Amino acid sequence: xxxxxxxVLACLTVQTTWAQESDSLTIRRMAxxxxxxxxxxxxxxxxxxxxxxxxxxxxxxxxxxxxxADVLKAAGADKVFTQQCMVPHWVRGEKExxxxxxxxxxFVPPLNIIAxxxxxxTGSKGVTAPVLEVxxxxxxxxxxxxxxGKIVFYNYxxxxxxxxxxxxxxxxxxxxxxxxxxxxxYGALAIIVxxxxxxxxNHPHTGSTRxxxxxxxxxxxxxxxxxxxxxxxxxxxxPTMQVFLRTTCQMLPDTIGxxxxxxxxxxxxxxxYITVGAHLDxxxxxxxxxxxxxxVVQSVEILRAYKAMGLRPKRTLRVVLFxxxxxxxxxxxxxxxxxxxxxxxxxxxxxxxxxxxTPRGFIMEMTAAxxxxxxxxxPLMLPYGLYDFDEVGSGVxxxxxxxxxxxxxxxxxxxxxxxxxxxxxASDVFESVNKxxxxxxxxxxxALIYLVDKYGL
Numbered sequence: 001x002x003x004x005x006x007x008v009l010a011c012l013t014v015q016t017t018w019a020q021e022s023d024s025l026t027i028r029r030m031a032x033x034x035x036x037x038x039x040x041x042x043x044x045x046x047x048x049x050x051x052x053x054x055x056x057x058x059x060x061x062x063x064x065x066x067x068x069a070d071v072l073k074a075a076g077a078d079k080v081f082t083q084q085c086m087v088p089h090w091v092r093g094e095k096e097x098x099x100x101x102x103x104x105x106x107f108v109p110p111l112n113i114i115a116x117x118x119x120x121x122t123g124s125k126g127v128t129a130p131v132l133e134v135x136x137x138x139x140x141x142x143x144x145x146x147x148x149g150k151i152v153f154y155n156y157x158x159x160x161x162x163x164x165x166x167x168x169x170x171x172x173x174x175x176x177x178x179x180x181x182x183x184x185x186y187g188a189l190a191i192i193v194x195x196x197x198x199x200x201x202n203h204p205h206t207g208s209t210r211x212x213x214x215x216x217x218x219x220x221x222x223x224x225x226x227x228x229x230x231x232x233x234x235x236x237x238x239p240t241m242q243v244f245l246r247t248t249c250q251m252l253p254d255t256i257g258x259x260x261x262x263x264x265x266x267x268x269x270x271x272x273y274i275t276v277g278a279h280l281d282x283x284x285x286x287x288x289x290x291x292x293x294x295x296v297v298q299s300v301e302i303l304r305a306y307k308a309m310g311l312r313p314k315r316t317l318r319v320v321l322f323x324x325x326x327x328x329x330x331x332x333x334x335x336x337x338x339x340x341x342x343x344x345x346x347x348x349x350x351x352x353x354x355x356x357x358t359p360r361g362f363i364m365e366m367t368a369a370x371x372x373x374x375x376x377x378x379p380l381m382l383p384y385g386l387y388d389f390d391e392v393g394s395g396v397x398x399x400x401x402x403x404x405x406x407x408x409x410x411x412x413x414x415x416x417x418x419x420x421x422x423x424x425x426a427s428d429v430f431e432s433v434n435k436x437x438x439x440x441x442x443x444x445x446x447a448l449i450y451l452v453d454k455y456g457l
Contacts, residue, residue, distance in 0.1 A: 023380055023454070026311070027447045031384065033305045034439050034446070040297040041435040043071050047296065048287035048430040055117075055284040056324040057089030057255045064280050065258050068296070068321040072262030075300050076307030077319070079263040085334035087257035087324040090118050092284055093248030096221060098192075100234060101128060101242045111231065112224040113192065114204040114285055115247045116176060117327045118211075119220040126246030127151065127190050127219065133235050137174075137182060148187030151243055153223075154179050155232055158198040158420070164391075165198070165416040166354070169423075172196055173207070180220040181212035190219040190245050194228045199421040202226040206283050206424045208327040219247050257281075257323040259331045264303055266316040273339075274453055275318045275349040276302060276445060279325030279332075279397050286428040290419065294356030294433055295412070296321055298442040305446055313453045315347060322397040325353070329396055336400035346405045348452045350412070350445060351395025355423075356438040357414035361388030362448065365399075366408035370457040374410075377451050386444050388413060408457045410448065412441055 034040075051067060054060040065082065072080045098111035115121075133153045134140045140152065154175040158168040175193050183191050195205035202224035211217045223231065234241055260280065266272065278295025282288020299319045306313065323331030339346060350362075361381075364371055375389050394402055394409035402409040414437070422428040 020380065023451065026450060027380060029309055030305055030446050030450070031443045033308055034301060034443050037308065038301055038439050038442065039075070039304060040301040040438055040442055043297040043300065044289065044293050044433060044438070045430055047293050048289045052287050053284040054280065054282050054288060055090070056087040056257055056281050056327060056330070057252070058284065061257060061281060065260050068260035068280055071300050072260065072303070072319060075262065075304035077262030077303055078265045080261065082258040082260055083334055083338055084256055084258055085323055085330045086254040087330045088118070088328050089252040089255045090327060091250055091252060093121060093250065097126065097244070097246040098221065099244050100231070101244055102238055103240055104238065111227045111243070112202050112204055113221040114206045115249045116193070116220040116222060117206055117208040117283065118251060119180070119209055119247065119249055120217045120251070121247045121249045122190060122219040122245055124248065126244055128242055128244045129189050131192070131231070131235055131241070131243050133232060140182060144186040147183060150188060151190045151192060151245065152179070152183035152188045153192045153231065155194050155228055157194065158196070160198060165420050168198065169196055169420060176207050176222065177210050180209055180218050181215045184215040184218045188218060190221070193220065193222050195222045195225055197225060197420045197423065197425070199225060201421070201427065203425040203427050206285055219245060221245065221247060257331065259323050259335055260321040262300070262303055262319045264306055264313060264317040266314050267312045268314040270316050271345060272315040273318050273344060273346045274313070274315050274449060275320055275346065275398060275401065276351070276449060277320035277322055277397060278352050280321040281324050281326050283326055283424050286424070286426050287430055288428060289430045289433050290355040290422055290428050291424065292325070292353045294438055294441070295352030298352050298356070298438065298445055301442040302446040302449060305442070315453050317449065325397050329400070332397035332400045336404045339401060340404055346401060346407050348407060348457060349398040349401050349409045350449060351398045352412040352441060352445060353395050353397065354412060354416065355414050355419040356433045356441060357416070357418060358437045359386060359412055359414050359441045359444045361386050361413045362410040363391040363393035363413050364389065364408065364410040365392060365394040365402060366457065370408050373455070373457055380451065381444065381447060384440060384443055384447065412445055414441060
């Protein structure tokens with residue numbers, strides 16, 4: 001009885017080895033195609049230098065949508081279409097002003113600030129008030145009787161102990177999102193928040209804030225890290241000091257935006273969908289190169305490489321350039337809503353929204369068995385520097401789809417050490433992206449899609 005069993009096992013071993021060798025060769029072909037013929041870097045140059053920052057509702061958003069449709073057609077998509085969705089229309093207005101006002105006669109340079117996305121303005125005359133510095137919400141609560149009539153300064157540094165800097169961001173971002181309303185509750189006139197960064201420069205980092213309608217809406221700005229330290233020291237040494245703030249931002253009525261979608265039709269299961277994508281919008285104070293121009297061009301590059309190789313997926317591959325991730329996630333929500341309405345069958349979703357730096361692996365939201373299957377492909381991924389598959393999570397834009405359909409999701413996980421130096425700051429420009437790193441990310445994403453499409457999860 002043992003001989004037939006041994007023969008079957010031997011046959012399965014041979015088949016598995018052959019399959020792995022075949023997959024390895026396919027992924028190698030994909031890598032060669034991307035590393036020698038990629039259009040990702042050139043596409044990124046056009047997106048960042050000719051269009052630039054593309055905040056939802058802006059004229060640049062409209063230009064970026066047209067650009068997205070054009071590059072998907074050029075990549076060889078079988079079908080390109082858009083999905084209309086209403087997006088918020090926040091306008092920054094004039095350049096923000098902030099300065100220290102003091103009885104001292106020493107020269108005090110202006111403070112480098114930027115309004116937070118969705119913030120109200122101060123009004124044309126600005127706000128002048130003493131500053132109350134706090135390092136936590138607990139301290140704010142303990143000193144709530146001191147808040148009225150002041151500008152609250154949330155001076156909470158990034159925690160340097162986290163190895164993955166996204167954890168530092170997750171720890172600190174509550175002051176940006178919740179800070180204005182929690183201070184307004186006790187009568188604050190405005191807030192200043194230390195930028196969500198551990199950079200060594202003085203660029204302020206914007207990002208969206210949210211208001212609690214139970215409290216007044218007050219102006220909210222972020223401050224560069226060097227000026228955060230300067231302001232903190234001045235508060236201690238000059239107790240009569242005040243700060244003048246002036247912002248003219250405002251929220252206009254919602255306007256029309258679009259998801260831009262390109263499809264490569266599946267050969268066996270064309271009515272089953274694998275989604276890969278990134279968000280097309282960015283903040284207006286930068287070129288949006290890493291956030292998320294890199295993810296956009298990587299996603300398009302996967303479709304282009306498939307087409308150039310003559311590699312036809314079994315399931316329909318959808319490249320989605322999502323509208324309005326930065327201050328509303330309206331595009332991701334609309335994509336999931338329409339997928340439900342159309343009774344579509346979705347099996348997997350992948351996003352790139354963590355920068356164009358060297359890829360290390362994927363964060364994933366899926367069952368333990370599905371994660372184990374992905375980790376079984378490590379020998380195929382390791383030659384391309386991908387080894388980290390343990391962290392739980394997914395991309396913001398694909399989360400509505402994943403939750404609606406209960407499907408596995410993943411997000412490319414690049415090395416994060418430099419990402420928050422430039423995140424939502426003026427330094428997020430084309431020149432900060434390395435061509436080789438960008439292409440390696442596209443290879444990793446393409447490899448994962450190939451394996452999921454072939455073997456399922």
